[in-house]
Amino acid sequence: MSDVLLSVSDLTMRFGGLLAVSKVAFDVRRDEVFAIIGPNGAGKTTVFNCVGGFYKPTSGNIHMDGKPIHGLSSHKVARHGLVRTFQNVRLFKKLTVLENLLVAQHAHINTNLLHGLLKTPSYRRSEAQALANAVQWLEFMGLRDYANREAGNLAYGHQRRLEIARCMITSPRLLMLDEPAAGLNPQEKRDLSALIDRLRKEFGVAVLLIEHDMSLVMGISDRIMVMEHGQPITTGLPNDVRTDPRVIKAYLGEE
Numbered sequence: 001m002s003d004v005l006l007s008v009s010d011l012t013m014r015f016g017g018l019l020a021v022s023k024v025a026f027d028v029r030r031d032e033v034f035a036i037i038g039p040n041g042a043g044k045t046t047v048f049n050c051v052g053g054f055y056k057p058t059s060g061n062i063h064m065d066g067k068p069i070h071g072l073s074s075h076k077v078a079r080h081g082l083v084r085t086f087q088n089v090r091l092f093k094k095l096t097v098l099e100n101l102l103v104a105q106h107a108h109i110n111t112n113l114l115h116g117l118l119k120t121p122s123y124r125r126s127e128a129q130a131l132a133n134a135v136q137w138l139e140f141m142g143l144r145d146y147a148n149r150e151a152g153n154l155a156y157g158h159q160r161r162l163e164i165a166r167c168m169i170t171s172p173r174l175l176m177l178d179e180p181a182a183g184l185n186p187q188e189k190r191d192l193s194a195l196i197d198r199l200r201k202e203f204g205v206a207v208l209l210i211e212h213d214m215s216l217v218m219g220i221s222d223r224i225m226v227m228e229h230g231q232p233i234t235t236g237l238p239n240d241v242r243t244d245p246r247v248i249k250a251y252l253g254e255e
């Protein structure tokens with residue numbers, strides 16, 4: 001089995017006359033935390049949207065476990081074990097916390113409409129399993145006491161954890177986090193780092209993230225790709241990236 005889980009090569013995305021991403025290439029290994037950083041407008045979100053099936057790339061190849069996923073819809077990409085969170089948390093805000101976790105499993109529950117209407121034993125078993133999974137994830141995320149709250153009424157940090165739980169409940173192999181630390185306080189950021197570490201160790205999930213919080217990125221990433229003007233300028237270990245003169249220049253701009 002290859003070490004590489006996600007492989008991106010030659011990825012290019014144009015919006016009309018604007019070349020947002022040009023010839024981007026990187027791999028994410030199994031169990032790895034891989035971060036994409038770079039100044040505003042560097043093309044990070046565009047790469048994310050191409051990988052997650054939200055944009056159809058102009059050209060390039062994206063493979064998950066050796067299978068091509070470029071051009072597939074986000075639903076189909078999710079079936080390959082790749083799921084994501086959003087920069088602005090996206091939950092069913094009027095549903096309860098528990099309901100959000102039940103809905104997330106629907107595409108994966110092994111049943112069909114007829115079984116549902118007839119409430120067959122196999123349907124009831126699937127429903128019971130979905131409930132057990134949801135409760136397990138509420139416990140894991142420290143959200144059990146909020147199970148019956150409307151998701152939209154949770155504190156922001158809890159909403160972010162619920163969004164991650166909603167991804168994890170589908171047993172992904174690659175979890176994509178889009179600025180997971182945005183809007184969190186320092187303690188919540190420390191909790192997030194610990195959470196990402198546990199997810200990787202206990203569930204063997206690889207993590208691909210975009211993040212502006214440098215201390216978080218440097219603390220949790222195995223490797224970091226730095227982008228500027230739609231292209232990678234370097235990919236390497238946190239310490240190498242931190243001290244790379246090209247990276248410093250990209251962030252500070254030219255004097």
Ligand SMILES: Nc1ncnc2c1ncn2[C@@H]1O[C@H](COP(=O)(O)OP(=O)(O)OP(=O)(O)O)[C@@H](O)[C@H]1O
Nearest residue numbers: 015018019020038039040041042043044045046047
């Ligand atoms: N849907 C779109 N239509 C047109 N241009 C877009 C679209 N999405 C992104 N762009 C442009 O592509 C370039 C890259 O944007 P992108 O959002 O990928 O950067 P980013 O690195 O994620 O920035 P930030 O850190 O601010 O989120 C920018 O010039 C942006 O204006």
